Amino acid sequence: MPPSPYRRIALLLLLLSVLLTGCVGTVTRPDTDRIEQPRSAFLLDHGRHASLVLTREDDSLVRYLYGEWRWYALQDTGFFRVWPTLFFPTQAALGRKELTGPAGKHTIRRQIPVVIREIHELPAEADRIDELDRRLKQRFEDAIDTLHHNPDYDLEFVHDPVDYTVFYNSNHVVADWLRELGIEVRGNPIWGWWRVE
Numbered sequence: 001m002p003p004s005p006y007r008r009i010a011l012l013l014l015l016l017s018v019l020l021t022g023c024v025g026t027v028t029r030p031d032t033d034r035i036e037q038p039r040s041a042f043l044l045d046h047g048r049h050a051s052l053v054l055t056r057e058d059d060s061l062v063r064y065l066y067g068e069w070r071w072y073a074l075q076d077t078g079f080f081r082v083w084p085t086l087f088f089p090t091q092a093a094l095g096r097k098e099l100t101g102p103a104g105k106h107t108i109r110r111q112i113p114v115v116i117r118e119i120h121e122l123p124a125e126a127d128r129i130d131e132l133d134r135r136l137k138q139r140f141e142d143a144i145d146t147l148h149h150n151p152d153y154d155l156e157f158v159h160d161p162v163d164y165t166v167f168y169n170s171n172h173v174v175a176d177w178l179r180e181l182g183i184e185v186r187g188n189p190i191w192g193w194w195r196v197e
Contacts, residue, residue, distance in 0.1 A: 023193065024188075024193045024194070025175050025195070026185070026187045026196075026197060027043065027120065027122070027183060027196045027197065028183070028186075028197050029122060029123075030182065030183055030184075032123045035123055035124065037125060037126040038126070039126040039129050040055050040122065040124075041053065041055065041129055041181055041183075042054075042108060042120065043122060044063075044116050044118075044119055045117045045118040045119070045192065046114060046116060046117060047117050047192060048191065048192040049171060049192050050170055050189070050194065051170070051174065052065070052177050052178070053108055054129050055101070055103045055129065057126070057130070060098065060100060061101055061107075062099065062133060063095075065094075065155070066093070066094055066169075066170045066174070067095065067169070068091070068092060068093065068169075069090065069092060069160075070090070070091070072093050072157065073095070073148045073150055074150075087166065089163035089164070089165050090163065090164050091163070092159070092161075092162055092164035093159065093160055093164075094140055094158055094159075095150075095156065096155065097112075099111045099112075105119045105121065113152070113154050114153055118194075122181075122183055122196075125181070128182055132177060132180050143159045146158045146159040170192075171189040171194075172189070172190070175189055
């Protein structure tokens with residue numbers, strides 16, 4: 001008797017989880033001696049997902065994150081949202097929040113009302129940080145008609161044009177942002193496991 005469709009799905013999910021459980025994003029901390037105008041960026045490890053805080057020339061800060069629209073912006077996190085969120089392309093969200101300086105781990109923790117497992121301070125070229133900030137700010141403003149404020153996260157969200165899937169989630173996007181800053185990221189941080197060397 002052939003295996004039932006449910007058993008096949010369960011086996012596929014088990015195989016998928018086994019293949020992906022070893023995935024870690026390894027970040028190589030840049031050598032500040034090779035950076036002409038260093039400024040800090042902060043990788044925030046929230047457990048299953050990540051966000052990024054950029055510093056500005058005026059000592060202010062801005063936090064950016066990417067996630068699934070209904071899950072993060074609307075907090076529709078019921079059991080039946082897990083499957084479409086993980087296995088089907090869905091509407092993504094770009095989150096943003098201006099923070100006050102000075103730049104530092106304590107200052108960041110004080111202003112972010114969600115769990116932060118670890119904060120990694122990483123040096124990058126100031127010009128690269130400013131360029132990424134400009135690009136993400138423009139991306140945010142391009143979708144301002146979809147603006148939604150989530151008071152629990154103290155973040156404003158807009159629709160992001162890139163679909164969310166488990167294979168391109170908040171951790172992948174933050175890894176791409178770090179690469180834009182000239183920071184090396186190896187591996188696949190699909191489940192939010194980060195190692196900084």
